Amino acid sequence: MTRGMEAIPANWHEQIINLLAERIVVTDREGIIIYINEAYCEFLGTTVEEAINRPVQDVIENSRMHIVAKTGKKELAALHPINGSEMIANRYPLFVEGKLVGALGTVMFRSPEEWRMYKTKIQHLVEELKYYKTKVEKELKSKYYFQDLIGSSQPFLAAKNLAERISVSNSSVLLIGESGTGKELFAHAIHNHSLRSSLPFVAINCASIPEHLLESELFGYDDGAFTGAKKGGKKGQFEMANNGTLFLDEIGDMPLSMQSKLLRVLQEKEVQRVGGQKSIPVDVRIIAATHRDLEKMVDEGKFRRDLYYRLNVIKIEIPSLNKRKEDIKLISMGLLKKLERKFFRTGIEISKEVEQRLMEHSWPGNIRELENVLERAINVLDGQTIEVFHLPLYLRELELQSSSQVDSPVADTKPVGKLFSPIPSLKETLAQVEKEAIINALTVTNGNKQEAARLLEIGKTRFYEKCKLYDIK
Structure with a gap:
């Protein structure tokens, strides 16, 4: 008995393909279109004759088919902007006898009506996602510059000039000053004047986060790390600040148990998420601040001496009002x-x-x-x-x-x-x-x-x- 594709008449194949996936494109290893069906061409405003044997990126706006054909990595349910809208595409690498020969792409809609129905249902979600993404990116930018630090008194100008001079460095900075003196403004200004100014600035108040949450907040957690953990895990503040600046406010209030973990991250330049096994490399400049007397806390055994010296590379004392x-x-x-x-x-x-x-x-x-x-x-x-x-x-x-x-x-x-x-x-x-x-x-x-x-x-x-x-x- 004949089995497999051989049992299907050859003139059925194209109709079956069109029914399974209305829009389909196939490229060779170089990203050149070797097959595209009429439904896809109609959607693109072209013809099969005009599309065949052309680079896929010249025919399909924002295509990544040529990339999948090179890397051999599939991309499923990928958001694909095209013709002023968003569609969902699947891209698969094609292997023959273990060798990568090209790629197959499909669009996950069977009719224009289905696309319109989809657009009505989820377009507002796409817009909402873009809004929150933009909001998060803005929040990771520093807000203040040295011109925002107001004052002409000698003690203040000395602190401001020192901060401006060392801002181009990558060394750790320790800001000392009473509550309300503007330590966070100094941290913002130092970042904005540094070589990392276009990269993330992440601020975290060590005193405001409960001790049992501080580790996952700083280092993140993996999927299933604890009851209630977000599906897929969550990045920590160190990962969020990668290549930028991390501002640790009220560092003197950090529990001793966390101080040792922070020291390891600063020494190894890598973090390990809660519940995770792999180490993630991070490149972060640390600016720490406190109103406490850290030297006294070190003598009393309330703050790790090795962490204090790691943070206290450049100390800036901000005078009280x-x-x-x-x-x-x-x-x-x-x-x-x-x-x-x-x-x-x-x-x-x-x-x-x-x-x-x-x-x-x-x-x-x-x-x-x-x-x-x-x-x-x-x-x-x-x-x-x-x-x-x-x-x-x-x-x-x-x-x-x-x-x-x-x-x-x-x-x-x-x-x-x-x-x-x-x-x-x-x-x-x-x-x-x-x-x-x-x-x-x-x-x-x-x-x-x-x-x-x-x-x-x-x-x-x-x-x-x-x-x-x-x-x-």
């Missing part, structure tokens, strides 16, 4: 310009009294606190000039403190009631100041109560008790 008060006016003007865009306002100024008040404050929250103060003022501002009464209470109270220091008990013959009427009790005044201080600390730390307690130099338990007392959420 309290040590560069001559920059406050310049910084305020820059922040106001930024806030004007946010609030759709123009021409906002600060009065001389407010300028003086800003100079008198110690700024424990640094530039972040200053920005929050100005934003709060704009929210309650009717005109164009920020006055003292637009400021938070704890800054307005500076007036009372300065008056008490200047006026002696003998010289002051004016009734106190003329200064403040009616006079709240001392207990009420202290409670109000305390409440304002807590709210301000929480604003500066973006709601982080542990960090707010540290800024106010009180214990965590006492801080929570006071939040409950003043009904602060």
